[in-house]
Amino acid sequence: xxxxxxxxxxxxxxxxxxxxxxxxxxxxxxxxxxxxxxxxxxxxxxxxxxxxxxxxxxxxxxxxxxxxxxxxxxxxxxxxxxxxxxxxxxxxxxxxxxxxxxxxxxxxxxxxxxxxxxxxxxxxxxxxxxxxxxxxxxxxxxxxxxxxxxxxxxxxxxxxxxxxxxxxxxxxxxxxxxxxxxxxxxxxxxxxxxxxxxxxxxxxxxxxxxxxxxxxxxxxxxxxxxxxxxxxxxxxxxxxxxxxxxxxxxxxxxxxxxxxxxxxxxxxxxxxxxxxxxxxxxxxxxxxxxxxxxxxxxxxxxxxxxxxxxxxxxxxxxxxxxxxxxxxxxxxxxxxxxxxxxxxxxxxxxxxxxxxxxxxxxxxxxxxxxxxxxxxxxxxxxxxxxxxxxxxxxxxxxxxxxxxxxxxxxxxxxxxxxxxxxxxxxxxxxxxxxxxxxxxxxxxxxxxxxxxxxxxxxxxxxxxxxxxxxxxxxxxxxxxxxxxxxxxxxxxxxxxxxxxxxxxxxxxxxxxxxxxxxxxxxxxxxxxxxxxxxxxxxxxxxxxxxxxxxxxxxxxxxxxxxxxxxxxxxxxxxxxxxxxxxxxxxxxxxxxxxxxxxxxxxxxxxxx
Amino acid sequence: xxxxxxxxxxxxxxxxxxxxxxxxxxxxxxxxxxxxxxxxxxxxxxxxxxxxxxxxxxxxxxxxxxxxxxxxxxxxxxxxxxxxxxxxxxxxxxxxxxxxxxxxxxxxxxxxxxxxxxxxxxxxxxxxxxxxxxxxxxxxxxxxxxxxxxxxxxxxxxxxxxxxxxxxxxxxxxxxxxxxxxxxxxxxxxxxxxxxxxxxxxxxxxxxxxxxxxxxxxxxxxxxxxx
Numbered sequence: 001x002x003x004x005x006x007x008x009x010x011x012x013x014x015x016x017x018x019x020x021x022x023x024x025x026x027x028x029x030x031x032x033x034x035x036x037x038x039x040x041x042x043x044x045x046x047x048x049x050x051x052x053x054x055x056x057x058x059x060x061x062x063x064x065x066x067x068x069x070x071x072x073x074x075x076x077x078x079x080x081x082x083x084x085x086x087x088x089x090x091x092x093x094x095x096x097x098x099x100x101x102x103x104x105x106x107x108x109x110x111x112x113x114x115x116x117x118x119x120x121x122x123x124x125x126x127x128x129x130x131x132x133x134x135x136x137x138x139x140x141x142x143x144x145x146x147x148x149x150x151x152x153x154x155x156x157x158x159x160x161x162x163x164x165x166x167x168x169x170x171x172x173x174x175x176x177x178x179x180x181x182x183x184x185x186x187x188x189x190x191x192x193x194x195x196x197x198x199x200x201x202x203x204x205x206x207x208x209x210x211x212x213x214x215x216x217x218x219x220x221x222x223x224x225x226x227x228x229x230x231x232x233x234x235x236x237x238x239x240x241x242x243x244x245x246x247x248x249x250x251x252x253x254x255x256x257x258x259x260x261x262x263x264x265x266x267x268x269x270x271x272x273x274x275x276x277x278x279x280x281x282x283x284x285x286x287x288x289x290x291x292x293x294x295x296x297x298x299x300x301x302x303x304x305x306x307x308x309x310x311x312x313x314x315x316x317x318x319x320x321x322x323x324x325x326x327x328x329x330x331x332x333x334x335x336x337x338x339x340x341x342x343x344x345x346x347x348x349x350x351x352x353x354x355x356x357x358x359x360x361x362x363x364x365x366x367x368x369x370x371x372x373x374x375x376x377x378x379x380x381x382x383x384x385x386x387x388x389x390x391x392x393x394x395x396x397x398x399x400x401x402x403x404x405x406x407x408x409x410x411x412x413x414x415x416x417x418x419x420x421x422x423x424x425x426x427x428x429x430x431x432x433x434x435x436x437x438x439x440x441x442x443x444x445x446x447x448x449x450x451x452x453x454x455x456x457x458x459x460x461x462x463x464x465x466x467x468x469x470x471x472x473x474x475x476x477x478x479x480x481x482x483x484x485x486x487x488x489x490x491x492x493x494x495x496x497x498x499x500x501x502x503x504x505x506x507x508x509x510x511x512x513x514x515x516x517x518x519x520x521x522x523x524x525x526x527x528x529x530x531x532x533x534x535x536x537x538x539x540x541x542x543x544x545x546x547x548x549x550x551x552x553x554x555x556x557x558x559x560x561x562x563x564x565x566x567x568x569x570x571x572x573x574x575x576x577x578x579x580x581x582x583x584x585x586x587x588x589x590x591x592x593x594x595x596x597x598x599x600x601x602x603x604x605x606x607x608x
Numbered sequence: 609x610x611x612x613x614x615x616x617x618x619x620x621x622x623x624x625x626x627x628x629x630x631x632x633x634x635x636x637x638x639x640x641x642x643x644x645x646x647x648x649x650x651x652x653x654x655x656x657x658x659x660x661x662x663x664x665x666x667x668x669x670x671x672x673x674x675x676x677x678x679x680x681x682x683x684x685x686x687x688x689x690x691x692x693x694x695x696x697x698x699x700x701x702x703x704x705x706x707x708x709x710x711x712x713x714x715x716x717x718x719x720x721x722x723x724x725x726x727x728x729x730x731x732x733x734x735x736x737x738x739x740x741x742x743x744x745x746x747x748x749x750x751x752x753x754x755x756x757x758x759x760x761x762x763x764x765x766x767x768x769x770x771x772x773x774x775x776x777x778x779x780x781x782x783x784x785x786x787x788x789x790x791x792x793x794x795x796x797x798x799x800x801x802x803x804x805x806x807x808x809x810x811x812x813x814x815x816x817x818x819x820x821x822x823x824x825x826x827x828x829x830x831x832x833x834x835x
Contacts, residue, residue: 048791057768059776059789066778342780359777364655364673506758506777506784508656509696513703516782517733537732544695547668548658585734 011049013038018053025054026375028064028357029340032071033299037138040116041075060358067359067505069123069341070299077112077119079157082136086125086261087451087495088418088481092132092144098122100147104154118157124343124499125261126300129418129481130187130425137163139302143183174271179306186268187425190441193404194392194412195385195428201275202320204391208283209328211394216287217243220390222398224410229255229346229383230453230477231552235390238380241370243288245378250290253374253381254281255351257298259343260454261499262479265414268426269384270297270304274311278334280387282321283394285332288380293334296351299341308336343503347551348381349373350505361505362551385414385478405431409470413478417442419451420484429469436465438480446485449568454479455496456556461567489571490526493560497522500557511554514545518558520585529583530576539565618682631671631682632660642684643693643725645718645809646759647672654760657700659693659722668692690726697722698731703782705737705754706810712819713811715827719757720810724829738782746790748801748816756786756812765807768795775804786812 017034021027028050035046042065051058065071083089083098098109101120105113112119128134131143137153140163145153156166169176172185188196208216221236242250254277258266270277281293297305312334315321323331337355339345345354349363352374373379382390389411393401402410409431418424421444429438435450451459452469453476460467460474467474483492501515521538524530542558549555565572577583589603596603613624616631618640625634630653635642645657653672660671663683671682683689700706700719708714740753762775763786774795778787788796801815824830 057773057776057789058791059773059778059787062787062789063776063778067780359780361777364653364670366675502781504781506779506781508658509699509703509757510658512758512782512784513699513736516736517699517702520734520736541695541733544692548661548692548696550655550658550670 010039010045014046014049015053018050023054025056026355026357028054028061029068029338029354032061032065032068033338033340036071036076040078040080040119041073042071043073063359064357067342068299068339071340075112075116075119076121078117078160079137079163080119080121081153082121082123082126083109084124084126084128084132084134084136085122085495086129086132086499087483087492088129088262089125089132089134090495091419091483091487093146094133096147097133097135097145097150100150101154104151117160118154123300123341124503125259125263127258127264127267127298128184129262129264129416129479131185132418136300137166140164140167141182141184141303142166143185174274174307177307179310180271180304182303184267184271184303186272187423188268188272188428189417189423189425190427190429192412192428192430194401195269195273195276195388195414197392199273199276201279201315202318202326204395205279205283205286205320206326208286208394209326209330213243213287213289216283216394219398220287220393223390223393223401224398224408225386225389225393225401226409226471227383228385228389228413228477229258230260230456230475232471232475235382235386238370238382239284239288241368242290242378242380245371247378249292249377250288251374251377251379252281252285252288252290252293253348253351253355253379254293254295254384254387255346255348255381256301256384257296257339257346257351258477259298259346259503260456260477260479261496262418262451262454262481263416263477264418265416265426265478266384267301267304269388269414270301270308273384273388274307275315276388276391277384278308278311278315279320280384280391281334282325282332283391284380284382284387286330288378290380291332292374293332294355294374295334295336296345296355297336297338298345299339302338305336305338312336342505343499344505344551344553347553350551351381352379359505361507362553364550383477406468406470408472413469413476415469415476415480416478417480417482419482420444420447420487421482431470433469434466435460435469435474438469439465439482442482444482444484447482448485448487449483449489449492449564451479451481451483451492451496452476454481455499455560456552457559457563459493459560459563459567464567489564489568490522490575493564494519494522494526496560497557500553500560504553504557508548508550508554510545510548511550511557514541514549514554515557517541518545518561522561524583524585525572525575528575528577529585529587530572531580531583532576532578533581535565535572535576614676614678616676616680616682619684619686625676627676629676631662631664631669631674631676631680634676635671635682635684640684642671643722644672645722645757646761648761648765648807648809651761651764654764656759657696657757659696661689661692661696663689694726694728695732697726697728698733700757701728702731702733702735703738704757705740707754711755711811712814713755713808715824715830716822717811717829718809721829721832743788746788746796746801747793748798749788749796749804750814750816751786751788752812752814753785755810757810758784758786759809760786761807761809762786762804762813766800766804768792774800
């Protein structure tokens, strides 16, 4: 692996890689992933070779390669260790795991061992919040990692053992299957009537075909189903608009790019309800008269890809997918596109850009994806949970579905419960439960705060534990992260704000610059240098970012700050100085750090 | 009603806009100067700067990428929106390193002009003083990243002869940068450099050896009070 290839080899190998993707530029991410895996970086020479082989602009390849977290300009180590540093990971001891890696490897976070054997990196939530600290090594997941385990893993990497040899497969459901064999647990704590009820592949698809495509769309409209990814757009309406848009071809995309810190229910869905998700995509394809389906899999879930591919092949052999499904004239097939570490790709138009092999930058709207999406064809992008709800509604009828949940929020919701509670995991609950109801279910006591819907959602305090989970009150994509009393709320907010700063695509000014400024403002307060005026400024800046940003990321990024300012004012009041009106952000001590380091001396500052 | 025209109201003033126009274009046709920065002549709108943000039915939308629709009620010149635009301009000033007195584009810089128009005296935000590079290695073009506002005008408006993109974004978030493709030096001719400099709203793209070809005092915005 460490052997250096001559440029002739590199060109020949890249030509072969590009050819294996039929020279298709929309497969750029897959090509870059293979290059990254083979050479442990995407070098300028590789970028040039890929651009020439695909006959696209070099700048396009470079732009895409540098956008995603899992592609690197420099060598990422023959083993690349990504330690998750999300809030739940930090609460579970990610700091000690990083310390152990640094100690055992003799390097700092972000560095490589001198022989490039191991590279140590941090990453945002990898969808394992109920089994932290979790890490990825060359795509393989390790959960509940302890400093002692780090020692073993480092020894194995030093001995150049295949990383799969270190996995201790879980026995929880399909994670034990040979094509998965992961250390991951499902932790399904509560099964409801929609997602985790009995399921037989093919039944719903047959039912849909009896109804006819237009009737399926009408049924979904009547069911009141709304998107489960967080935005809550009415699903039937989305399908109807797509179906009505004139087109040569339409596309159904299943958005398995759950990147919201604290959410992991889609990981469990595609592990345990694989056929259901794929059949539901096929029903959606039938309803909107599409021929092509894409399952967009977040890079962090690459370990589930063989299982998905195997299930796709089985469905094809059973005539539930592919040409002439169930002997009818309806043909529909699904292929997988894989992300490479970018939260923004959960936004539907950014996801479409990414699926086309580009930077994951959201598009301007209009046009909306339902009229011009993937390859400018009418496209629906649905969360896998939404699709499974639609499948069950087709089987059981709109009235049955409407009877679940509340009048305006029909059906069930999967919650990803994590943090300070006895039973973290996935809960299938009807809409309308209160925050307290969920806390009781997962056996959480002495709760300081609950982050509902992840950092982009709302952070609620005890005073609001009677609020309901539903679209009109506390809407949620499913993340339900619990912080116990004694947790430092401001450092949690800081973690979430850094997340948005780092995951902003950088396209528009308010999100790109505003989130940097918000993090700085919060740090000023955390340092004890904030005043009441700073809190007012933060609110105004937060509002500006929300108002002027181009997509959902920027429009929700200030929420960690704004919702805790509203719901936990005392945590800020404790930190700000009330004796002065203004404190400059300037710190002489900080300003002379570089100069002092260069001169190799300590700052000699007279304290006032 | 004339075919292909639709009625739109901007700050209470009714006007007839051509179907398919953006809010900014329709307003411009009726001498309503919605300020823009990333928007440039006939290039496809990008929507990076958000300075043209207006309010339609209570929602904030960019005027450059939002097409007019029948009966649309647009709020444009309200204290709330003026402050929002001013805030965005101030963000651009603290995000980069903009030293007007030493900049070749001073007087013909659109960011500087907007700052005067919106009476920016000192930004409300702390300066970030990022460390950015100056790329001086190309024969005809100087790239001053300290001044770049990532508006994408060069990306949209300057192409290689074969149609390939010459400029593009690399990296993301606050690290995002405009980069030029140097793999084919033939493409970066003197004419391309001139085009890039003309199209750049600030002093990030400078054609080499042309300093002060227009003297200070005779530049585009030197005597202009209105946009």
